[in-house]
Amino acid sequence: MSGRTSSLALRSLLWTLLLPGLFAGYVPWRFFGLSRASVSVSNPAHLLGILCIGLGAVLLGACIVEFARSGRGTLSPIDPPRRLVVRGLYRYVRNPMYLSVTTIVLGEALLTRSWALGVYWAIWFLGANLFVMGYEEPTLRRRFGASYDEYTQQVGRWFPKLRSRRVSS
Secondary structure, eight states: OOHHHHHHHHHHHHHHHHTHIIIIIIHHHHHSSGGGOOOOTTOHHHHHHHHHHHHHHHHHHHHHHHHHHHHSSOSSTTSOOSSOOOSGGGGTBSOHHHHHHHHHHHHHHHHHTOHHHHHHHHHHHHHHHHHIIIIIHHHHHHHHTHHHHHHHHHSBSSSOOOOOOOOOO
16 A cells, blocks of 8 residues: 555544544444443344444445545545545435435434434434535535536435436437
8 A cells, every 4th residue: 555545544544433433423322322222133123223324334434435536535524535526326426425424323323212312313414414505515516616516416415316218209
């Protein structure tokens, strides 16, 4: 691994621990009972929670790798990708990283059966939405211009857009 690649990998790991690690790891663990959760394989909510946590973690990892590989940056707003990332999960939705963290926290709420963690999940997603619309999208529009505008027309913010097929008459 070259020095530049190892530096990017270390920065990506650092920001992963600081950002999603804080919101989906430390806060639920410390304040919402995740540290006391016990898993019962006979409980469907627990199994769904484990599935959400695992799926969210795998998807988050894929997004972080794509940011480093395609964009040459990290998930941090102060160390962002140098190039617009439109590959991988970013082909389907513009914010798969936030959706991954949201899926993890939802899984934790299912696992703990904590209403407070469910409220935290909703507030976190609202805050992420406000951050995306108020900061990220205007910043990306200034930074990448027409290519970002075209991307937003083709790819949904939170849900994949259904692509219409042209029907010849």
